[in-house]
Amino acid sequence: MPYEWSPQAIGSPLTRLDLWPHRSLPRRGFAGFMVVTCVMISLPLFALLGTVLLWGLLPFVALAVAGLWWALQRSYASGNTHEVLFMDADAVRLTRTNPHGDVQEWDCNSYWAQVNMYPTGGPVAHYLTLKGRGREVEIGAFLSEDERRALYPEIKNALQLARVAR
Incomplete structure (x- = not known):
């Protein structure tokens, strides 16, 4: 409780x-979650290495990871209550x-x-x-x-x- x-x-x-x-997600779990998320999101990008499409998708992938990071950090900040x-x-x-x-x-x-x-x-x-x-x-x-x-x-x-x- x-x-x-x-x-x-x-x-x-x-x-x-x-x-x-x-x-429910301790700080150590947060780091692990972010690493696994980055790896899973980058796996499909390996097929696009050396193509122009990689540069078109990369900003959106980075934005998704940054948004997830921001949302979890904001959740931790509310935990200071x-x-x-x-x-x-x-x-x-x-x-x-x-x-x-x-x-x-x-x-x-x-x-x-x-x-x-x-x-x-x-x-x-x-x-x-x-x-x-x-x-x-x-x-x-x-x-x-x-x-x-x-x-x-x-x-x-x-x-x-x-x-x-x-």
Whole structure:
């Protein structure tokens, strides 16, 4: 799962949840994929060696490889998104770091904080939000539907435990 609950220190009521987007293609796999793609795309060009057609097709092949490289690099950049949810007896705080480095924060008294899941009617199925202080914010926007479904009861239980710690 692309999220992790940090173990609590002894005597510390603070709970921390880190969330990040899942990356199915690691950097090493990216390099291998690009090498295999370049080899597979260049195989048909060997038949055109020494002809004028090679020079006509080469810019399009280079453009296709460059476009694939750009798209995968952009996907990796979006993977820099990171959310941290802190919960203790007094407050709940959600901090989201976006791919370009800008930070968004939301906080609320833990007594009034609510976690909600909207199975339908949200922008995505099983839309997961935190509500409090007159605002409702999405958590785990980058998670899959199954991951949001699994995370909902965990956050709900952690929130109840934070309230009991009062």
